[in-house]
Amino acid sequence: MAPASPAPGQARSILILNGPNLNMLGTRQPEIYGAETLQDLMAAAGRRATELGLLSEARQSNHEGDLVTWIQQARKEFDGIIINPGALTHTSVAILDALTLAEKPVIEIHLSNIHQREEFRHHSYVSKIAKGVLAGFGGHGYVMAVEAMARILKK
Ligand code: CA2
Numbered sequence: 001m002a003p004a005s006p007a008p009g010q011a012r013s014i015l016i017l018n019g020p021n022l023n024m025l026g027t028r029q030p031e032i033y034g035a036e037t038l039q040d041l042m043a044a045a046g047r048r049a050t051e052l053g054l055l056s057e058a059r060q061s062n063h064e065g066d067l068v069t070w071i072q073q074a075r076k077e078f079d080g081i082i083i084n085p086g087a088l089t090h091t092s093v094a095i096l097d098a099l100t101l102a103e104k105p106v107i108e109i110h111l112s113n114i115h116q117r118e119e120f121r122h123h124s125y126v127s128k129i130a131k132g133v134l135a136g137f138g139g140h141g142y143v144m145a146v147e148a149m150a151r152i153l154k155k
Contacts (some may be wrong), residue, residue, distance in 0.1 A: 012153045013055035015078040016045055016142065017070060019086030020062045025111075033111045034138045045142040047083075052150040063067040064088055064095065071098035079153055080105045082145045089114070089124045096125040105152045107145045 018038060026037035042058035049056035057078075061067055067085070074081055081104050085095055086131040089110070099106050106129055112134030127133055132148060134141040 011053055011055050012059070012079040012144045012150075013077070013150055014049060014080045014082060014146070014153075015070065015074045016042065016056060016146075017059040017067055017081065017083040017085075018042075018058070018060040019064075019067060019084060019088045022084060022086050023060050023062070036139050041139040041142050044139070045146050048143045048146045049150075052146065054146070054150055054153070056146070064092055068094050068098045071102050073093065074104060075102045078104065080107070080149045082109060082142070082149060083126065084109045084111070084142075085126055089126055090120055096128055099126065099129045105149065106130045107149055107152075108133045109145045111138050111141060111143045112136060137153055 022038050025033055025041070026035055038060060039072070046056050046058065048113065059070055061070075067088070081099065081102065083099070085092060085105060085108070088095055089108070106126070107128040108124065108126045115135065124133070131152060133144055134148075137144060
């Protein structure tokens with residue numbers, strides 16, 4: 001895995017994290033979340049990362065603690081983090097704290113436009129630390145997030 005400060009010319013690496021229930025994509029509520037599976041979306045994002053010369057790894061967990069541990073590890077092992085925290089977006093100070101401690105660029109992504117939905121989805125703890133937020137572009141948002149991260153890591 002890539003070190004925190006890669007030598008010149010060394011590929012940058014990104015970690016793509018997905019929170020609770022996103023493993024269910026493609027099975028229910030396609031009108032909100034689309035018909036593709038998480039595996040499809042991560043494959044497309046991974047292909048775009050490769051095209052842009054980035055190393056990438058995607059993980060999903062239904063457990064907050066797994067996400068916190070992976071974010072802690074990312075401090076040493078990855079150069080940037082793309083995260084769809086799922087419902088933990090709206091509740092998790094622990095994920096916000098872990099992302100803050102990681103000291104890496106963070107992009108927050110949501111399949112749906114959370115601002116057009118129920119009031120309780122309008123607030124995001126993660127947005128406090130995110131460099132940018134993508135919401136409402138469906139699965140293509142992950143590809144857009146990879147492209148945005150590539151630009152951030154080039155600077
Ligand atoms: O729009 C998003 O990406 C969300 O992060 C998805 C979360 C939701 O709690 C956030 O408010 C917005 C929910 C993910 C649930 O995924 C499902 C997948 C298939 C069927 C049902 C739910």
